[in-house]
C-alpha cells in the first residue's frame with residue numbers, strides 16, 4: 001500500500017491439491033518478495049536465483065518429508081509446471097518481448113501484426129488462421145480483411161528449439177543495459193536452468209482477470225460510444241479506408257474535401273437504447289469485489305494511511321491524489337484510458353478566449369470587456385463538505401451553488417487520447433435577497449484555493 005513502492009511477491013501453488021483448495025491462502029507459499037521501488041523488469045532472473053536453486057534440488061535430490069497416513073518419511077520431489085502472470089510479466093518471465101510487431105509469444109516470428117497509422121496502434125489480426133481448414137469463415141472476405149484465409153496456424157515455439165537458439169545468448173541484467181538488444185528475445189530465461197523446462201509444452205500462462213476487464217471496458221465504451229473510450233472513432237474509420245475494407249463505414253468527403261461524413265455502424269445505439277442499457281447495468285446486483293469505483297478505492301487508501309482528523313484527511317485527499325493515481329495506475333493492469341489519464345496532460349496546453357460546450361458559448365472576462373454581450377458568468381452546484389472548524393469531525397455535506405466569472409480557458413491535451421477543458425474562475429460571495437433573488441458581490445471573492453472547473457468534453 002506504500003505510495004512509492006511496487007513490491008513483487010512470487011507465490012508457489014501446490015497443484016496436487018484439489019482445485020478448490022490449491023489457491024486458498026493457507027496452501028500457497030510465498031517464496032520470494034522482490035523489493036521496489038519499481039518493477040524488476042527482465043532482471044527478475046537475478047531475484048529468482050535462490051528459488052530456481054531450490055527447485056533444482058526438489059527435482060534432482062528431493063527432500064525428506066513425513067507422510068502422516070503411513071507414519072513414515074519419504075523423499076518428496078517436485079517440478080515447476082508453469083508460471084501464471086499478466087501479459088507484461090509474461091515478457092519478464094519468458095524473455096520474449098510482448099510489445100510491438102511480434103508481441104505474441106506463441107505465434108512468435110509468425111505473429112500477424114499491422115500498424116494502424118491513424119489510430120497510432122499496432123493491431124493483431126488474421127485469427128482465422130487458427131480455424132479448421134474447412135471453416136466457412138476462411139472463405140468469407142467481406143466480414144474480415146477482404147481476403148480469403150488459406151494459411152495454417154503458426155507452429156508453437158518449442159522449448160527445445162528456444163533452448164538451442166538461446167544457448168549462447170549473452171544475458172545482461174541491470175538498468176544500464178536497457179534497450180540495447182534488438183529482436184524479440186531480451187534474455188535466456190533462468191527457468192531453462194531447470195533440467196525439464198525445455199520439455200514443458202506450456203511454460204507460461206496468463207491470468208485472464210485483467211484481460212477480461214479490459215476487453216469488457218472496450219466493448220462497453222464502443223457500444224455506448226463514450227468519447228475517448230470507443231474504439232470506433234474517426235481515426236479507426238480512416239484506418240479502414242487505408243485497408244480498403246468496409247466501404248460503408250469509411251469516411252466520405254463532402255464539401256469538396258473540407259469535411260468528412262462518418263456513417264453510423266450497425267452496433268451504434270440510439271440515446272434511448274443507451275438509456276435502457278445503462279438502466280439494466282445500474283439495476284444489476286453484483287457480488288462485492290466485482291465492481292470497482294476509483295474515487296472510493298482512493299478514499300479507503302487515504303483512510304488507512306492518514307491518521308488524524310477528517311479535516312486533515314480531506315486535505316490529503318485533494319493534495320496527493322494525482323501522485324497516488326499515477327503510481328497506482330502504472331503498476332496495475334488497468335484500462336488504457338485510466339493509464340492515459342493517470343499520466344497527466346501534455347505540458348503544452350491551448351488557451352482560448354472563447355469556447356463552445358454543449359451549445360453554450362463561454363468567454364473570458366477579458367474577452368467580454370470588449371463586447372456588448374456577457375458570456376463569462378458561470379454557476380456551479382457541487383457537493384461540499386462544510387467544516388465548522390479544523391477540529392470538526394462530522395462535516396455536513398450539502399449541495400452548494402457557487403457563482404463566478406471566467407478568467408482563463410485552458411484545454412488540456414492527454415496526448416491525443418482525450419481532452420478536458422478547464423475554466424479558471426474567480427468565485428464570489430453571494431447573498432439571498434428578498435423575493436428569492438441572489439445578489440453576487442463581485443468585490444468579495446471566496447474559495448480562492450479552488451479556481452478550476454473541468455468540463456469533460458469530446
Ligand SMILES: [Zn+2]
Pocket residue numbers: 104105106107108111
Ligand atoms: Zn498468437
